[in-house]
């Protein structure tokens with residue numbers, strides 16, 4: 502099928518490349534000239550494992566193209582995905598819909614025959630109706646079209662694999678013909694026995710917010726519990742293991758840490774709160790989830806201050822800057838909060854991340870912040886280390902070497918990645934989250 506994907510970010514690029522890999526002819530459209538030039542030059546603007554090879558392969562065989570030309574991209578395809586951003590907007594913390602509405606306006610302006618518009622961005626319930634209205638308002642002909650909702654559930658860091666092996670595909674569609682075409686488009690997944698849930702458009706829009714809000718709730722619940730574990734000498738890692746063995750609960754998203762970040766959970770939880778308030782429904786649970794998360798992001802500072810009481814002039818090394826491992830995404834990352842706190846305390850910060858350094862350099866600039874190219878030079882001469890992102894490579898570091906290179910070997914492991922006993926045996930003054 503001929504497909505256009507509007508918005509070539511984490512979701513759009515992965516879906517565009519994945520759909521091309523399934524044999525479709527895909528054009529990825531973006532308003533960001535630099536991004537499109539990079540992609541046309543064979544460079545991948547984001548870090549996402551396995552993505553480069555899928556993009557290269559399908560670009561080479563002519564099934565995947567990149568453009569900034571909205572007219573051409575919209576006219577030539579019968580299926581159009583909207584994958585633009587929906588960040589938090591203004592004081593009411595609702596979803597900023599301006600990118601969606603601008604994409605809808607472009608579709609309306611250039612629509613030339615029957616098209617299915619698939620909204621993949623995470624959007625408030627009722628958005629499909631608004632997109633439909635905007636397309637109609639801008640249309641200069643009577644081409645028919647249908648707006649459906651197909652929310653995205655991929656995880657950054659495993660996005661390509663998630664595209665190929667989704668837990669489920671949710672398609673919200675209220676139109677028979679569009680349902681038949683989409684059944685055909687998603688047939689490869691049906692043959693792989695991946696569940697496809699058809700429902701009405703509004704339920705699909707709600708499923709996405711509800712799923713992210715539930716995952717965020719689990720994380721905040723464990724983070725609050727971790728503080729109690731510390732007071733009562735229980736081990737949150739064991740608590741989470743014991744809970745997860747219950748098949749009604751399951752083990753995923755039960756790890757205490759430094760709070761969730763990224764471009765989804767924080768903004769989606771807030772947008773759902775906004776939707777609840779707007780519809781005069783109680784939003785207490787989710788409001789608490791959000792504020793517990795904001796509190797959690799500040800918990801590393803008191804922990805390092807317990808080990809080093811005056812941070813003025815001291816060097817603190819941060820291991821991990823991305824909001825989670827296997828991504829370069831730093832949106833709402835706990836590391837940003839921590840760096841600001843440490844700099845305010847007068848500390849010098851050295852930091853290392855396998856892939857997110859460039860994004861951090863663009864986002865914050867402090868004279869007292871130095872980003873290094875390897876973990877050993879970040880730790881060298883420091884008074885304390887705070888492990889913020891649980892990259893696998895941090896499990897394998899030569900901590901004996903690191904311990905020897907530090908001025909004082911204080912260590913706060915905010916992801917409970919390392920073994921407390923081993924770390925203490927090596928001479929670290931070690932503290933973690935929710936463990937005795």
Ligand SMILES: NC(=O)c1ccc[n+]([C@@H]2O[C@H](COP(=O)([O-])OP(=O)(O)OC[C@H]3O[C@@H](n4cnc5c(N)ncnc54)[C@H](O)[C@@H]3O)[C@@H](O)[C@H]2O)c1
Nearest residue numbers: 508509510511512531532533585586587600604622623653
């Ligand atoms: N990143 C994730 O892990 C993830 C997972 C599931 C769902 N989502 C949702 O998917 C949506 C996209 O997220 P993302 O992380 O890919 O965003 P992103 O910021 O990485 O990419 C969005 C892209 O859209 C482009 N864009 C904006 N307006 C445009 C327009 N009018 N025409 C063409 N291009 C336009 C931007 O230039 C940018 O390249 C969001 O609603 C997000 O909540 C994201």
